[in-house]
Amino acid sequence: MDSKTKNRPQTLPDGGRPTLKTIAFMTGLGITTVSRALKDAPDIGAETKERVRLVAKQIGYQPNRAGVRLRTGKTNVISLVLTLEEEIMGITSPMVVGITEILAGTPYHLVVTPYSAVKDALAPIRYILDTGAADGVIISRTEPHDPRVALLTERGLPFVTHGRTEMGIVHPYHDFDNERFAYEAVRKLVARGRRRLVLLEPPPHLTFYSHMRAGFERGLRDFQADAIGFHQTNIDHSLVEIRDAFEVLMRSEDAPDGIISGSGSGAIALIAGLEMAKKKLGEDCDMVSKSPSDFLRWLRPEVMTMYEDIRVAGRELAKAVIGHIDGQPPETLQSLSQPEFQPPITRGLRA
Amino acid sequence: MDSKTKNRPQTLPDGGRPTLKTIAFMTGLGITTVSRALKDAPDIGAETKERVRLVAKQIGYQPNRAGVRLRTGKTNVISLVLTLEEEIMGITSPMVVGITEILAGTPYHLVVTPYSAVKDALAPIRYILDTGAADGVIISRTEPHDPRVALLTERGLPFVTHGRTEMGIVHPYHDFDNERFAYEAVRKLVARGRRRLVLLEPPPHLTFYSHMRAGFERGLRDFQADAIGFHQTNIDHSLVEIRDAFEVLMRSEDAPDGIISGSGSGAIALIAGLEMAKKKLGEDCDMVSKSPSDFLRWLRPEVMTMYEDIRVAGRELAKAVIGHIDGQPPETLQSLSQPEFQPPITRGLRA
DNA sequence: CTTCAAATCTGTAACGATACAGTTGCGATG
DNA sequence: CATCGCAACTGTATCGTTACAGATTTGAAG
Numbered sequence: 001m002d003s004k005t006k007n008r009p010q011t012l013p014d015g016g017r018p019t020l021k022t023i024a025f026m027t028g029l030g031i032t033t034v035s036r037a038l039k040d041a042p043d044i045g046a047e048t049k050e051r052v053r054l055v056a057k058q059i060g061y062q063p064n065r066a067g068v069r070l071r072t073g074k075t076n077v078i079s080l081v082l083t084l085e086e087e088i089m090g091i092t093s094p095m096v097v098g099i100t101e102i103l104a105g106t107p108y109h110l111v112v113t114p115y116s117a118v119k120d121a122l123a124p125i126r127y128i129l130d131t132g133a134a135d136g137v138i139i140s141r142t143e144p145h146d147p148r149v150a151l152l153t154e155r156g157l158p159f160v161t162h163g164r165t166e167m168g169i170v171h172p173y174h175d176f177d178n179e180r181f182a183y184e185a186v187r188k189l190v191a192r193g194r195r196r197l198v199l200l201e202p203p204p205h206l207t208f209y210s211h212m213r214a215g216f217e218r219g220l221r222d223f224q225a226d227a228i229g230f231h232q233t234n235i236d237h238s239l240v241e242i243r244d245a246f247e248v249l250m251r252s253e254d255a256p257d258g259i260i261s262g263s264g265s266g267a268i269a270l271i272a273g274l275e276m277a278k279k280k281l282g283e284d285c286d287m288v289s290k291s292p293s294d295f296l297r298w299l300r301p302e303v304m305t306m307y308e309d310i311r312v313a314g315r316e317l318a319k320a321v322i323g324h325i326d327g328q329p330p331e332t333l334q335s336l337s338q339p340e341f342q343p344p345i346t347r348g349l350r351a
Numbered sequence: 352m353d354s355k356t357k358n359r360p361q362t363l364p365d366g367g368r369p370t371l372k373t374i375a376f377m378t379g380l381g382i383t384t385v386s387r388a389l390k391d392a393p394d395i396g397a398e399t400k401e402r403v404r405l406v407a408k409q410i411g412y413q414p415n416r417a418g419v420r421l422r423t424g425k426t427n428v429i430s431l432v433l434t435l436e437e438e439i440m441g442i443t444s445p446m447v448v449g450i451t452e453i454l455a456g457t458p459y460h461l462v463v464t465p466y467s468a469v470k471d472a473l474a475p476i477r478y479i480l481d482t483g484a485a486d487g488v489i490i491s492r493t494e495p496h497d498p499r500v501a502l503l504t505e506r507g508l509p510f511v512t513h514g515r516t517e518m519g520i521v522h523p524y525h526d527f528d529n530e531r532f533a534y535e536a537v538r539k540l541v542a543r544g545r546r547r548l549v550l551l552e553p554p555p556h557l558t559f560y561s562h563m564r565a566g567f568e569r570g571l572r573d574f575q576a577d578a579i580g581f582h583q584t585n586i587d588h589s590l591v592e593i594r595d596a597f598e599v600l601m602r603s604e605d606a607p608d609g610i611i612s613g614s615g616s617g618a619i620a621l622i623a624g625l626e627m628a629k630k631k632l633g634e635d636c637d638m639v640s641k642s643p644s645d646f647l648r649w650l651r652p653e654v655m656t657m658y659e660d661i662r663v664a665g666r667e668l669a670k671a672v673i674g675h676i677d678g679q680p681p682e683t684l685q686s687l688s689q690p691e692f693q694p695p696i697t698r699g700l701r702a
Numbered sequence: 703c704t705t706c707a708a709a710t711c712t713g714t715a716a717c718g719a720t721a722c723a724g725t726t727g728c729g730a731t732g
Numbered sequence: 733c734a735t736c737g738c739a740a741c742t743g744t745a746t747c748g749t750t751a752c753a754g755a756t757t758t759g760a761a762g
Contacts, residue, residue: 019718030742031539035720045740062482066420069719070747075417084448093443098437109484114451130368131413133460136648237525240697250437259565268649272696298590299650345623347589368746381712386750396710418748421717 017321018059026055050059052312070147078321079134081124081148083141091292091310092216098314099138099232106322108135122147136321138162141175144207148199158324160317163207172324172333176290176308176314178208178262179215181339185288186219188304188341192286198228198249200266212262228256233264239269246273256280263291264296267303290339297345304341313337364689367578375549377406377565427458427538429672430485432475432499434685435465442661444641449665450489457673473498477648487525490512493524495558509675511668511684522685523675525667527641527659529559529613530566532690538572539655539692543637545609549579550602551617554587563613570680580608590620597624608635612640615647641690643695648696657690664688 012310024031029048037044037052055061069075078100085290096110102109111134123143123147128134135158139148139254142157142163152159153169160172182199189197199216202209220227232245249255259274261267267289271281279285282302289296320333369630375382380399388395388403406412420426429448433443447461454461466475472492476499486509490499493514503510504520529677533550540548550567553560571578582678583596600606603626610625612618618640622632630636635651640647642656671684 020720021718032743033741034406036741039720043740048740059480064416064421064718065484066426067747068720069417069419070717070749071719071721072414073747082451084452091444092447094462096433096443096447097465100433100463101435103467110463112447112451114455114464124439130411131416132368133416134698222646239645268646282731294615294647295588295619295650299646300622313641317447331710371750372748382748383713383750384711385745386748387711390750392711418717419750421719421747422749424717503717514759 003056017062017064019064019308020061022059023055025059026059027051044153051080055336071100071130075133075135076109077111077134078136078138078318079111079113079124079128080109080238081113081115081128081140083121084116094292094309094311095314095317098316099310099318100314101311101319103313110323122151123153129157136160136315136325138321142207143205144210148208158321160320160324162313162317164211165207170330172320172330174313174320174333174337175208176204176313177336177338178211178290179218181290181306182212182215182260183222184215184306184339184341185304186216186223186225186258188256188288189286190219190223190225192258195225196228196256197225197258197260198230198256199247200230200242200261200263200270201234201261202262203234209234216260225258227253230256235266239265239272242266242269243276244275246270247276250274250277250279255284257285259285259287264289264291264293264305267291267296267300271300271303291342294345295340301344305342307342308339309337319336354387368415369407369412370415371412373410374403374412376408377410378402378598379480385627386562398458404622407627412458417525424483426484426486428462429459429484429489429669430462430464430475430479431468431485431489432464432479432491434472439500445643445660446665446668449667450669451665452662453669453673460671473502474579476502480508481652481681487676489512489668490670493557493558497558509672511671511675513668516558521681523672523681524672525664525686525688527664528687529553529562529641530569531642532565532657533566533613534570535566535657535690535692536565536571536655537574537576539639540609540611540637541570541574541576543609545637547607547687548576548609548611549581549607550586551581551593551597551614551621553610553612553613554563554585560585567611576609579605581607586617588614590623592623593617593620597621598627601625601628601630602667606635608636610636610638612638615640615642615644615656618642618647622651625660642693652695656693658693659690660688 004226020031025035029035029052033044033048033050037049038056040049064133065076069078079098098194113124113128115121125137129138137152137157137159139159140162142161144166146165146248149161149165149167149169149171153171162174162175164173164175197220199212203213216227232251233242246269259270260267267287270287274281274285281287281300288306290308291297292308292310296303296305316335318321324330324334371382371385374385378385380403384395384399385403388400391400416427426648431447438598451461460501463480466472477487479488488503488508488510491513492512493512493516497516497518500512500516500518500520500522504522511525513525515524515526515659548571550563553562581600584593587604597620610621612621618638621638625632626635632638639655639657641659642648643659643661647654647656667686674684675681
């Protein structure tokens with residue numbers, strides 16, 4: 001055995017799974033060389049790289065994640081941080097699908113990290129930071145001064161928010177244009193002759209509360225309509241609470257004739273309240289609602305809906321975190337999706 | 352330096368994160384001792400264990416997952432395998448919530464592993480097996496002879512199915528009792544005087560297809576009703592397809608007077624088809640539907656719904672995989688959730 | 703006094719990958 | 733014909749943890 005090959009691997013790994021050692025053994029190269037060849041390092045010969053790549057592919061080599069993670073700290077994990085009390089109609093589902101669609105083409109895995117909103121929204125972030133559990137984080141329910149954004153920025157962990165902040169930190173985000181949603185909703189209702197408008201708003205601590213309100217108020221000014229106050233409930237309340245509060249409003253002198261619902265499930269409760277007050281949608285009242293799914297269009301075609309495509313949001317968010325991890329500047333990783341009214345469900349035969 | 356302490360760690364790990372080395376340094380013990388103390392090994396003194404535990408807790412020690420995984424192969428990961436084309440109304444969302452509720456009290460993380468049903472449902476399973484990506488797997492859309500179950504069993508990777516199989520393999524599962532659902536649905540419809548019943552069924556290749564059909568047919572026999580054939584579509588088809596096919600049926604001589612819908616979103620389409628045929632729900636027709644969410648009850652209270660609690664299913668599935676990983680016998684990890692009719696939404700004030 | 707066993711504790715090697723600091727061979731340079 | 737630089741390759745140490753095979757101490761038995 002000449003000196004050049006004296007420390008070459010003599011044995012193969014026990015388990016069936018190929019490692020760098022397997023490839024080293026098969027090619028007659030050193031483990032280091034194989035590692036560097038697979039990374040396309042400049043100090044490895046072109047032909048050698050080719051050989052290594054070929055063998056790696058043949059035997060279906062996949063780097064051991066634990067090995068990489070232990071040595072380099074790179075987890076290849078994106079963490080989706082969710083509250084357990086997530087929206088009734090399940091915004092999570094299409095979101096997860098959207099994210100995984102993007103991650104499928106990458107080495108990243110999606111880990112769902114839940115927290116109880118009732119407790120501490122920072123807890124999961126701290127956990128991820130302290131344990132180095134992920135290379136990137138996706139958070140939602142963003143607040144104007146969001147401590148999670150502050151913490152993640154300070155500690156330099158790439159992230160993206162579903163929703164914007166107002167704290168002078170430039171960071172990746174994806175958001176639905178709620179300002180424009182409310183504005184267009186007002187326009188639509190006024191066009192139908194409605195002038196006494198009510199808004200079922202997001203909870204005030206979330207950023208998109210002010211966006212939606214701003215759009216609402218701008219619309220009222222531009223199209224000359226009036227706001228009917230309805231701050232007793234918001235889209236985070238239970239359907240029963242929303243319904244009951246709205247019934248009271250609809251029975252009062254102050255009853256609105258146009259309704260804007262900031263959420264699809266909220267719309268259900270509003271409709272129920274309205275009907276309990278013996279009013280009829282489409283006659284006494286018109287309604288515009290945001291809707292992440294199709295059921296309103298099918299069951300209450302009278303409601304005019306603007307579709308919020310959560311699946312696309314998931315895709316955008318995933319692309320943005322990865323971009324952030326790859327070092328792209330945050331300002332290039334921001335996107336806003338524009339609301340559009342949905343056409344009614346087609347009657348008649350169509351696939 | 353006496354011989355007893357000569358190889359004690361002299362330096363602390365660079366990063367802020369505490370490791371076994373940190374604790375060893377602080378307690379003056381060896382790394383091995385600390386490791387074994389934290390595992391409550393029998394050859395470590397009681398007082399030593401106490402000290403180690405105390406220090407570990409104080410400094411917030413958490414084992415490095417990559418280290419454990421590399422050494423032991425234990426990933427502490429549960430993989431939820433989903434099709435990207437998952438149910439329209441998003442069954443995924445409450446399921447993920449249910450699973451994470453259980454995992455929160457364990458060292459396990461939830462990784463979502465998607466696949467395109469259009470392609471190969473085995474692909475993600477192979478990936479997990481080949482790369483050792485998880486300690487346990489949760490699969491859904493189970494088939495009577497499910498190749499995924501065969502493969503996982505053969506390779507000895509713990510798993511649980513959402514739905515049962517019929518291949519003579521005893522394995523953990525959680526299922527909704529679809530046989531009973533259909534049976535009780537028939538009973539209810541017959542009690543309302545309906546005798547010409549139609550079933551919107553699951554796709555035939557899934558196991559619960561035959562369960563639901565069996566319950567349906569047993570109900571027809573026991574309560575003396577007749578089946579109206581409707582196999583043109585199933586709950587996997589698009590809402591438009593279902594609606595159009597059902598409209599045709601409702602306009603025909605053969606129009607049913609009772610409808611059983613195997614899915615909540617399917618019910619929406621059936622209602623639309625029925626209305627397009629100028630029939631009225633509650634008058635010409637009654638309907639019983641499975642429903643994983645609340646919207647039907649709110650928007651179409653005429654529909655009698657049986658609630659399928661996906662969140663609870665998620666919890667059961669999580670408990671079952673973990674049980675399987677922990678070596679509990681599969682036959683003790685099987686559960687069936689019993690359908691119950693939901694009460695109507697309460698009218699009047701209630702939280 | 704040995705000798706031995708039990709009770710505690712410990713070092714080494716290994717899991718798979720990579721950063722880093724070499725080593726080797728070879729043609730060009732002075 | 734030394735010397736140098738360069739291209740191509742390699743060994744060692746390390747990340748944090750645990751399995752395994754010792755090592756040390758203590759006290760009781762012979």
